[in-house]
Amino acid sequence: MKFSSSVLLSVLATLSSSALAAPTKQVPLKIDFSVERSSKAPKSGILARVAASGVALELENQYSMYIAEIELGTPVQKVRVDVDTGSSDLWVPGAGTSSSYGTYDNSKSSTYSKVKDGFSISYGDGSNAKGNWANETMTLGGVTVTDFMFGDATTQTAGEGVFGIGMIGNEASAWGSSGFTYDNFPVQLKNQGFINNIGYSLYLNSLSADSGSVLFGAIDKAKYSGDLKTLKLVSIDDSGSKVDSPVAFFVELDSITAGGKPLASKSYPALLDSGTTLIYAPSAIAEAIGSKYGEYSQSYGGYATSCSTKGDDFSFTFEDKTITVPWEDLLFKVDDSGKECLVGVLSSGSEYYILGDGFLRSSYIYYDLENNEVQIGQAKYTEDSDIQLV
Numbered sequence: 308m309k310f311s312s313s314v315l316l317s318v319l320a321t322l323s324s325s326a327l328a329a330p331t332k333q334v335p336l337k338i339d340f341s342v343e344r345s346s347k348a349p350k351s352g353i354l355a356r357v358a359a360s361g362v363a364l365e366l367e368n369q370y371s372m373y374i375a376e377i378e379l380g381t382p383v384q385k386v387r388v389d390v391d392t393g394s395s396d397l398w399v400p401g402a403g404t405s406s407s408y409g410t411y412d413n414s415k416s417s418t419y420s421k422v423k424d425g426f427s428i429s430y431g432d433g434s435n436a437k438g439n440w441a442n443e444t445m446t447l448g449g450v451t452v453t454d455f456m457f458g459d460a461t462t463q464t465a466g467e468g469v470f471g472i473g474m475i476g477n478e479a480s481a482w483g484s485s486g487f488t489y490d491n492f493p494v495q496l497k498n499q500g501f502i503n504n505i506g507y508s509l510y511l512n513s514l515s516a517d518s519g520s521v522l523f524g525a526i527d528k529a530k531y532s533g534d535l536k537t538l539k540l541v542s543i544d545d546s547g548s549k550v551d552s553p554v555a556f557f558v559e560l561d562s563i564t565a566g567g568k569p570l571a572s573k574s575y576p577a578l579l580d581s582g583t584t585l586i587y588a589p590s591a592i593a594e595a596i597g598s599k600y601g602e603y604s605q606s607y608g609g610y611a612t613s614c615s616t617k618g619d620d621f622s623f624t625f626e627d628k629t630i631t632v633p634w635e636d637l638l639f640k641v642d643d644s645g646k647e648c649l650v651g652v653l654s655s656g657s658e659y660y661i662l663g664d665g666f667l668r669s670s671y672i673y674y675d676l677e678n679n680e681v682q683i684g685q686a687k688y689t690e691d692s693d694i695q696l697v
């Protein structure tokens with residue numbers, strides 16, 4: 308998925324070796340990204356890349372992404388990719404395609420091996436990529452993962468490659484009747500001894516910050532206040548259908564209040580998706596919130612208001628845990644003048660929420676792919692760090 312304020316990712320994964328009692332190579336793998344914002348969309352109508360059944364979520368004029376630089380092959384070829392928790396495969400533009408983010412040429416790598424034909428992925432914004440499944444050696448932040456399966460795209464319409472780090476049940480290979488799953492990046496990090504538990508912490512940092520991180524295999528205890536609350540994942544897919552076990556990061560959101568007054572009081576599943584910019588809610592809730600603060604705008608498909616509108620901070624409650632989101636995080640600039648803003652809660656068109664950046668900036672979340680749960684806390688914006696292995 309993709310989000311809104313435009314983000315630029317210079318991702319440098321760095322290895323932190325502090326606080327590591329573990330022997331061997333278990334180290335927190337930290338991917339730092341920098342954030343660049345703009346109100347101009349490089350492509351029309353992109354907002355979210357929802358994998359699988361693909362709800363098309365569109366918003367003009369706001370765009371952002373996390374770009375990580377990965378090194379593929381031997382000798383290494385550098386490719387910059389969009390890091391996405393809303394999908395589960397890595398694919399890169401192969402030789403014969405073009406991308407300003409770099410391409411990968413398998414004929415120049417001694418560690419390439421083709422696995423099979425039939426790589427195909429499509430996203431909610433309509434973009435897609437097709438090609439072959441291949442194995443490679445991949446280096447990210449000083450960590451080298453071997454036999455890493457990915458999509459070597461021979462055609463693509465997305466622009467840049469995508470580095471999906473979601474659950475294996477949502478891999479593109481698993482879609483359809485003859486589907487299969489494979490050990491994707493988070494799983495291979497564990498298989499190859501870099502992390503103890505398949506999971507990572509997401510810290511987007513504040514609205515004004517220019518960097519944040521994904522930290523594999525560890526939690527940075529300095530970056531949240533209070534405790535982390537464990538929430539079980541809900542077993543539904545992106546179409547809202549029940550599935551046997553969780554395939555995406557849906558948790559149950561019980562209520563939203565603002566200034567102590569209820570805005571939404573019925574529970575719905577909520578997808579914690581870094582690849583989405585705004586917040587999407589069941590339509591009645593989106594309308595109630597939008598009309599309280601703005602006027603409906605056909606062109607934005609949502610409620611617009613002046614950027615100087617003052618509102619209350621929102622409280623999102625999950626069981627007994629409340630995450631507070633400042634009003635300013637819920638207003639999204641829609642033009643360069645900075646005068647007109649969109650109330651950042653739009654209709655999901657489904658019986659669930661998608662909590663994108665607008666929400667995620669205020670939270671610190673450890674995504675636990677092994678135990679089908681997340682641990683969520685109120686983000687604390689600080690340079691300090693206290694990294695503990697999970």
Ligand SMILES: *[C@@H]1O[C@H](CO)[C@@H](O)[C@H](O)[C@H]1NC(C)=O
Nearest residue numbers: 420421422442454455456490
């Ligand atoms: C590709 O890598 C997987 C491990 O991810 C391994 O099981 C498989 O045998 C490899 N296939 C080829 C053709 O190298």
